[in-house]
Amino acid sequence: MKKIISVVGARPNFMKMAPVHRALTSFPEHFNHLICHTGQHFDNLMSDIFFKELSIPAPHYNLGVHCGSHATQTASVMIGFERICQQENPDLVIVYGDVNSTMACSIVAKKLMIKIAHVESGLRSFDRNMPEEINRIITDSISDYYFVTEPSGEKNLKHDGVPQEKIVFVGNTMIDTLVYSLPLIWESDILTKIGCERGKYILTTFHRPSNVDFKDKFGQIITFLNLLAESYPVIFPIHPRSRGNLYSFGLDTNISDRIILTPPLGYTDFLQLVSNACLVVTDSGGIQEETTYLRVPCLTLRTTTERPVTTEVGTNILCSDDTSNAYNYAQEIFSGNYKQGNIPKNWDGKAGERIVAFLLERLN
Secondary structure, X not given: OEEEEEEEOOHHHHHHHHHHHHHHOOOOOOEEEEEEEOOOOOOOOOOHHHHHHHOOOOOOEEOOOOOOOHHHHHHXXXXXXXXXXXXXXXXXXXXXXXXXXHHHHHHHHHHOOOEEEEEOOOOOOOOOOOHHHHHHHHXXXXXXXXXXXXXXXXXXXXXXXXXXXHEEEOOOHHHHHHHHHHHHHXXXXXXXXXXXXXXXXXXXXXXXXXXXXXXXXXXXXXXXXXXXXXXXXXXXXXXXXXXXXXXXOOHHHHOOOOEEEEOOOOHHHHHHHHHHOOEEEEOOHHHHHHHHHHOOOEXXXXXXXXXXXXXXXXXXXEOOOXXXXXXXXXXXXXXXXXXXXXXXXXXXXXXXXHHHHHHHHHHO
């Protein structure tokens, strides 16, 4: 039996890990799967119901690393995870996505001569001002197995010299979780609670430092959202970082009463809102993928995306950071003139199964 530790550092990592866990536990004679939550992003929405909905256990280990600078957080994760690896001596460490914990635990595993598998590998924004980009590059430079979500991932890895036999185009485990959770998503009553109708509201999220950490830039975004709110009410589940800046910058006094601010929402409630929005406006990576699968128009206010398949195949439009550009796109969408998009290859809810099929062959 092979012992595998999955490392998760933030709530989206659990979404990416859950299908892998379910697939691994289908082979109890082959795999012992442990989950280590570094606690990098503390999330009080991760209650017992959260784990029940995803059909995964609470983490076997929780390092309890919360806030701090990038260096402090990374160092704390490395120290804690090294102890776990020395205690458990796993055959494989699986890391997910691009958070600090992904990079930190990959470095620990590599120095202990433990094999590393990276789920969602090869994605690149080519913007090294993004901390996530540094995490992606470092993790991919030392991994042993590469599970990619879209063609760009495979192309980028090959460009970096990764041998083809280590790359597996499995699809997107985040979409696996979305497909798995659809019955629960449809049951959510969040629209009734908020008081909005299906197809008659805009959903928005902003949390990236480049958009919310500077008063002028965040002010432009609020003005843009106010303009959108003239057409449809805007639901804004606001990230703690964004909420803090909204008030410290004094921008709360400029916000339209047709913008509905809510606390961060649970997974099923949020996806209910995504699936029924007439438009989603965001700077999030994962939401670009979810809107593509659900075929909901999405405007991304960033200059780059590490998920180009969402623009090439899906419903996402990369608007740069120009809010006037985004406003023009929004007006076209409101008039019914937008690309319908398609679901990318292998985004079929079976990525986790493909990952485990590969591990059965390589590790046993």
